[in-house]
Amino acid sequence: MTIAHAPVILDIAGTALNDDDRRRLQHPLTGGLIFFTRNFESRRQITEVCAEVKALRPDLLITIDHEGGRVQRFRRDGFTHLTAMRTIGELWMTDAMRAVDAATASGYVIGAELRACGVDLTWAPVVDLDHARSEVIGDRAFHRDARVASLLAQSFMLGLLRAGMNNCAKHFPAHGYAIADSHVARAVDTRSLKAILAEDAMPYDWLSTAITCVMPAHVTFPKVDEFPAGFSSRWLKDILRGRYRYTGAICCDDLSMEGARIAGNPVAGGIAALNAGCDLVLLCNQSKVDNGRPVDELLDGLQAALEQGRWQADAASESRRLDLLPQSAPKTWDELMHEAAYTHALERLP
Numbered sequence: 001m002t003i004a005h006a007p008v009i010l011d012i013a014g015t016a017l018n019d020d021d022r023r024r025l026q027h028p029l030t031g032g033l034i035f036f037t038r039n040f041e042s043r044r045q046i047t048e049v050c051a052e053v054k055a056l057r058p059d060l061l062i063t064i065d066h067e068g069g070r071v072q073r074f075r076r077d078g079f080t081h082l083t084a085m086r087t088i089g090e091l092w093m094t095d096a097m098r099a100v101d102a103a104t105a106s107g108y109v110i111g112a113e114l115r116a117c118g119v120d121l122t123w124a125p126v127v128d129l130d131h132a133r134s135e136v137i138g139d140r141a142f143h144r145d146a147r148v149a150s151l152l153a154q155s156f157m158l159g160l161l162r163a164g165m166n167n168c169a170k171h172f173p174a175h176g177y178a179i180a181d182s183h184v185a186r187a188v189d190t191r192s193l194k195a196i197l198a199e200d201a202m203p204y205d206w207l208s209t210a211i212t213c214v215m216p217a218h219v220t221f222p223k224v225d226e227f228p229a230g231f232s233s234r235w236l237k238d239i240l241r242g243r244y245r246y247t248g249a250i251c252c253d254d255l256s257m258e259g260a261r262i263a264g265n266p267v268a269g270g271i272a273a274l275n276a277g278c279d280l281v282l283l284c285n286q287s288k289v290d291n292g293r294p295v296d297e298l299l300d301g302l303q304a305a306l307e308q309g310r311w312q313a314d315a316a317s318e319s320r321r322l323d324l325l326p327q328s329a330p331k332t333w334d335e336l337m338h339e340a341a342y343t344h345a346l347e348r349l350p
Contacts, residue, residue: 005313006031006321007280008270008302009063009251010295013287015041017052020292025056027299029306031321032061034284035119037073043117043333046074050118061324066110066122069139074117078333080109080346086130087350088152089143103142103152105348107159107167112342115164115330123168123215123251125156127203128176136181150203157210159345164326168251169207171217172229172240174200182218182228182259193224197239205244213249213324214240216278218259227276228259231269236277249320251280256294266294267301271311279317 009032012021024030033053040046050062064073069084088106092099107125114122127149128134130141142152157167173196178187189196204214216230225232230252240246252273253259255266264272270281286294305311336342 004315005029005318006059007274007278007317008032008299009034009061009280009282010298011036011284011287012039013292015039015045016049021287022056024292024295024299025053025060029299029302030057030060031280031318032063034282035062035064035073036285037075040074040076043077043079046119047117047333054118059322059325061121061321062119063121063123064114064119065124066114066119067124067126067140068106068110071140074114079113080349082106082110083350084139085126085142085152085156086139089130089141089148091350092143092148092152099152099350100155101348102350103155104159104162105345106350107156108162108345109159109342109349111160111163111165112331112336112339112345115326116333116336118330120326121166121168121213121324122160123170124160125153125167125169126171127153127169127207128171128174128217129200131176133179134176134181135179136183137176141176146199146202150206153203154207154210157207162341164328164330166212166324166326167210168213168215169204169211170215171219171253172201172204172214173197173217173221173235175217175219176200178217178219180259183254183257185258186262187217187219187228187259189219189221190223191221193221196221196224201239204240204246208244208246211246211248213251214246215251215253218253218257220259220262227272228262230260230278231262231272231276233276241277249279249317249324250277252278252282254282254284255298256283256286266298267305270298270302271305274311279314279320
């Protein structure tokens with residue numbers, strides 16, 4: 001099957017694939033899968049699901065939100081429960097170089113354990129600044145200082161890379177200053193473009209050659225654009241691509257979140273995100289709604305919109321998606337447990 005551009009990343013309802021999951025995963029616009037805690041029963045089970053997904057479509061990108069702290073989907077059956085990233089930022093204040101190593105160890109342990117089960121990518125690290133005001137970011141951020149956050153995020157990325165995994169920096173250009181949780185409310189940041197570029201957005205400039213994927217924030221910056229960053233060509237094309245010369249993938253955050261509704265329903269949001277400069281779009285937790293009807297509506301709606309010329313399939317976007325796939329085969333869990341580098345990384349966790 002020739003795929004011109006497969007931008008949709010969707011979820012599955014349970015701990016095994018059903019016929020509807022298999023059908024959706026083989027849709028030409030499906031480019032990936034995202035796991036949640038409900039999908040995990042055991043390491044063996046999730047490894048078997050990943051193997052079946054790859055048997056259906058070897059090119060599919062298997063992903064998860066697995067940052068450490070409160071955003072860690074797999075916590076049982078051998079998975080290491082990592083501390084929130086703020087803890088590493090606090091360590092920086094007393095022992096900066098130990099914090100750098102702890103960040104690398106965290107990335108390595110997360111990446112290695114996920115890869116051993118067949119997961120390709122985690123949507124991490126968070127590079128938002130810790131303004132101590134955001135309801136959703138909180139202790140997920142490394143630090144208030146953009147320089148410290150960038151250095152620790154880069155170290156985390158190095159750990160992922162050692163495990164054979166790419167990274168996703170989020171949430172561009174900033175989510176740490178907006179108070180509302182964009183999952184359930186419209187998040188707004190009223191600062192000027194100059195203020196945001198001078199501080200919160202700097203990690204995306206400083207790390208532009210290290211970042212392999214960027215997830216824009218479902219935050220509206222009314223002094224810059226009327227639309228949230230993930231639906232704004234000014235943020236994505238003019239600033240991220242143009243000003244920072246970023247060349248990696250861009251993935252729109254969950255189209256079902258409240259912060260995305262300003263762009264319309266998920267189909268309208270998906271079209272807007274792709275036209276604004278996103279390569280990929282996420283639709284989360286919708287396979288459990290009315291037997292997955294919203295997932296089918298997104299796939300069918302984007303297919304119809306593509307045929308109508310309302311968005312254009314992009315070979316460069318597809319190339320960036322494929323570049324997120326690991327380039328080496330993972331170790332098995334048993335191999336990982338006997339690896340000296342993994343054991344050492346566990347010892348270096350904060």
